[in-house]
Amino acid sequence: MSNPSQSTDDQAKTLRDLSSIDINTTAGNSLQATNVYAITSGKGGVGKTAVVANLAYNLAAMGKRVLILDADLGLANIDVVFGLSPLYNLNHFFSGEHELQDILVEGPHGIQILPAGSGVQNFIKLDARQKMRLLDGLDAMHNHFDFVLIDTEAGISENVTYFNTAAQEILVVTTPDPTAITDAYALMKLLSTQFHEKKFNLVVNQIRNEDEALDVYRKLTMVANRYLDISIDYLGSIPEDRQMIDAIRKQRVISEIYPSSKITQSFNELASRLCSEPAKTSPKGNLQFFWKKLLNMRG
Numbered sequence: 001m002s003n004p005s006q007s008t009d010d011q012a013k014t015l016r017d018l019s020s021i022d023i024n025t026t027a028g029n030s031l032q033a034t035n036v037y038a039i040t041s042g043k044g045g046v047g048k049t050a051v052v053a054n055l056a057y058n059l060a061a062m063g064k065r066v067l068i069l070d071a072d073l074g075l076a077n078i079d080v081v082f083g084l085s086p087l088y089n090l091n092h093f094f095s096g097e098h099e100l101q102d103i104l105v106e107g108p109h110g111i112q113i114l115p116a117g118s119g120v121q122n123f124i125k126l127d128a129r130q131k132m133r134l135l136d137g138l139d140a141m142h143n144h145f146d147f148v149l150i151d152t153e154a155g156i157s158e159n160v161t162y163f164n165t166a167a168q169e170i171l172v173v174t175t176p177d178p179t180a181i182t183d184a185y186a187l188m189k190l191l192s193t194q195f196h197e198k199k200f201n202l203v204v205n206q207i208r209n210e211d212e213a214l215d216v217y218r219k220l221t222m223v224a225n226r227y228l229d230i231s232i233d234y235l236g237s238i239p240e241d242r243q244m245i246d247a248i249r250k251q252r253v254i255s256e257i258y259p260s261s262k263i264t265q266s267f268n269e270l271a272s273r274l275c276s277e278p279a280k281t282s283p284k285g286n287l288q289f290f291w292k293k294l295l296n297m298r299g
Helices: 004-019 048-061 090-094 128-140 158-166 178-195 210-227 243-249 262-276 291-298
Strands: 035-040 066-071 112-114 147-152 169-174 199-207 231-239
Touching: 035 048, 035 158, 048 066, 048 147, 048 199, 048 262, 066 158, 090 128, 128 158, 147 158, 158 178, 169 178, 178 199, 178 210, 199 210, 210 231, 231 262
Parallel strands: 035 147, 035 169, 066 112, 066 147, 169 199, 199 231
Antiparallel strands: none
């Protein structure tokens, strides 16, 4: 018969040995942290999807492995921005017809995209089982990414709040338009008061000059400091550019067809800013993308 005290000592020794292992040198860096950003907005028409596409393009051009999850499950368009025609989409995954690996499509610079269906109402409101299946599906993927960018739908629907709370970081896109600023604040207020989100990142799109962007940031932080217990980090701005319309019509990202433009430089600076941010190695909650990996990293 085994000695219980000896068994306990052996378990303690095993735990100490495991704790001494450098996770960065195990399993071929398979436990490297993945930066998961939900890119969201309080209202439509602020250029959120264009920000996602161009940010992904510039991150990939820097050698980062990027996955875009199109989370606008009823009005998907990230594949259209890249000029892609996927055979399958997330509707096929949620219906059980295909796994996530089967619906991945590749964009420029090796960007991987999980496209959503357009004009299909079946999954515009995910139930608990579908949410958990998506979490498990992403955790089980053999592909490893440096960045996952989630393009949420606009507004404050249940899917929007889910994807924002499941991401490590929330990046709010707004414009200097007063209604866009008001709706951006409403989204942050909802996520803060009902879902206990305390940290937000801000990008101001379609600006005429940097002072205009900083004024938007000042307005939001002033109201947030007065009424909410949150922090807002200003990540940068994107100038208004008529070439963006041309790029959308050509179904290509502006960073690809106008690499020397001022707007491309802004996206490149934004990508560099995200690369310089330290990766989180602990989950902010149980229902979070790649939370199993983060729990492993935390030991």
